[in-house]
Amino acid sequence: MLNLVLFGPPGAGKGTQSEKLIAQYQLVHLSTGDLLRSEIREGTELGLRAKMLMDQGILVPDEVVIGMIENKLKENQSAAGFIFDGFPRTVPQAAALDHLLAQHNTQITVMVALVVDEEELTKRLLIRGQSSGRSDDQNEALIRRRVQEYNEKTAPVANYYESQGKFKAIDGIGQIEEIFQAICEKIETATANVRS
Numbered sequence: 001m002l003n004l005v006l007f008g009p010p011g012a013g014k015g016t017q018s019e020k021l022i023a024q025y026q027l028v029h030l031s032t033g034d035l036l037r038s039e040i041r042e043g044t045e046l047g048l049r050a051k052m053l054m055d056q057g058i059l060v061p062d063e064v065v066i067g068m069i070e071n072k073l074k075e076n077q078s079a080a081g082f083i084f085d086g087f088p089r090t091v092p093q094a095a096a097l098d099h100l101l102a103q104h105n106t107q108i109t110v111m112v113a114l115v116v117d118e119e120e121l122t123k124r125l126l127i128r129g130q131s132s133g134r135s136d137d138q139n140e141a142l143i144r145r146r147v148q149e150y151n152e153k154t155a156p157v158a159n160y161y162e163s164q165g166k167f168k169a170i171d172g173i174g175q176i177e178e179i180f181q182a183i184c185e186k187i188e189t190a191t192a193n194v195r196s
């Protein structure tokens with residue numbers, strides 16, 4: 001199985017690259033942001049509670065997203081692998097993911113981090129907000145809050161994977177295709193290491 005964590009701050013290009021990676025490697029895409037937005041659209045209680053936090057650029061509680069991922073892993077037992085997008089976002093989420101994957105006799109293959117500076121992120125998200133309809137992309141103060149949340153709570157997740165020898169960083173600024181090729185190289189190296 002190929003289990004990839006695609007890592008990076010909001011606006012780093014995780015969604016764009018996920019689409020290309022899914023097509024290349026036939027992976028099941030698990031984006032906790034997408035799953036939460038679909039709960040909001042369906043008007044569930046979980047969605048309503050999550051929306052209050054998402055509208056402030058704050059992370060939702062770990063147990064909420066871990067529960068959603070747990071359900072999706074159960075629903076997709078025959079998958080060739082998973083791409084985790086926007087998850088894990090805290091160290092406890094990363095530890096829970098390791099635990100869940102171990103229950104399915106598998107593990108994270110590699111974590112690829114897209115590195116993009118804050119000014120570029122803000123610019124990209126404001127542009128995305130003009131067409132995505134996402135209210136959290138339309139307000140600069142909210143974007144900065146999300147990046148701050150990332151720096152405080154999510155950036156330490158990189159160390160978690162670094163200590164397992166699974167962290168690979170690549171430059172997230174450049175042509176989409178070039179970035180995609182750089183991610184594929186990291187995946188190929190990681191899977192070759194697992195095989196050898």
Ligand code: AMP
Pocket residue numbers: 010032033034036053054057058059060061062065085086087088089090093146
């Ligand atoms: P995203 O679409 O990944 O940018 O996520 C949008 C919002 O959903 C975030 O700002 C958080 O409020 C919430 N969210 C998404 N994924 C997670 C996660 N793994 N942990 C906590 N909150 C999350």
